[in-house]
Each structure stands twice: as structure tokens, then as C-alpha cells.
Amino acid sequence: EAGVTQFPSHSVIEKGQTVTLRCDPISGHDNLYWYRRVMGKEIKFLLHFVKESKQDESGMPNNRFLAERTGGTYSTLKVQPAELEDSGVYFCASSQDVGDLSRGYTFGSGTRLTVV
Amino acid sequence: SQKIEQNSEALNIQEGKTATLTCNYTNYSPAYLQWYRQDPGRGPVFLLLIRENEKEKRKERLKVTFDTTLKQSLFHITAAQPADSATYLCALPPSGGSYIPTFGRGTSLIVHP
16 A cells, blocks of 8 residues: 655755645555654644544644645645744544554654754 | 653664664653664554563564663663664653653664674
């Protein structure tokens, strides 16, 4: 099966600009997660979708971040306007069942965002 | 608040030896603990799950232990190979009932031929 796909793999933007990251989860996975790793820190949870609904967005840093998952398939994460501290690697993951821990989550390769 | 601690220093070992990585946690009692592997430029890849009522779990050359008294998990790779070189992350659910894992910073393992 195809894995989790993220696009773009890299993005360099200027402070104040807008960037949209995309994630295509594994087909049939209702659960989609966004995580972020900033330099030198751990991977941190941002939010969780079940199909098209936001189940938990407790990790979203502020209202400059907007995540959507229209139709319950792919998801986008928009940062507007971008700030320097938004730089990092944004990971998307998916799973069939949030409670099925024995298979873990399948992660994409991430989008490396650099705000200059 | 909860804290997950993994050794930030890289672990260097010779091929064929056993690598042992440590994950310590504080301030709560997680229902499970997972280990992931991450290669440069890639996302984490799930390896193993161990639940709070399990002391040990094995998968091929991997072994994980979970000591809820010490609040510690040990991750062992026996007969390590250069291809095992990667960063290994432990992940636990946050306190408060969510299933969604919180990650440690990871420990880099380097296996020398």
C-alpha cells in the first residue's frame, strides 16, 4: 500500500508570507495527525482529525495555523502569516484506529519549513 | 507535568554488540510505551509497543522492557549492524486519557563496522 505522502518536502518562505502544507494519508485511514519538530526539540503533537472532524487541536500553537481535511481524505496545514519560530519539520501521520496501538502510526517523511 | 527523558548523547557501539537505549519518564503512569526508529530526512517508523502489564516484548533482534516502578523502558538491539544506525524515539500517551503518543527527543545510535 502507498504510505503517507507529504508535499512539499521543503519550503523556504519569507516572514509574513503564507505557506500551505499537504498530507495524503494511507487510503482508508480515518485518523490523521499533524506533528511538528523544531530544531533541537522533540516531535510535538499539533492536532488530530477523525475523518473530516477535528478531534483534538490542543497542540496548535496559535491562530496563525489552520488545518483542514475536507471530505475526510487529504489534509492541509496553512500557516498565515509565517513567523521565524514556525521553522521546523512538519510531520503528518495516519492510523486506522486511534486506539489500535499495536501498529503504531504511519508517518510521512515530513515537510521542512524554513522561514527567513 | 509529565516528562520523557532519553539520552541526548549518541550511543556508539561496535557491530555485533548489543545496543541498549533508555527511556525514562516522570510524573505519571502511562498505559503503554512505544518505540520508533527515525532515519535522517524521514518520518518515524513504528517498531514495538509494550503495555503497562507487560514486562518484556521481543521482535526479532529487538527487545523492550517496561519497569513501571522505575518508570523506565529499555530498548535492546542484539547483534547490532551498521544498518541499525538511526535515532530511536520512545513515545507515551500524555496524562489525561488521550491515546495519542507524546515523543521523547530520541537517542542516536551509531553502529561501527
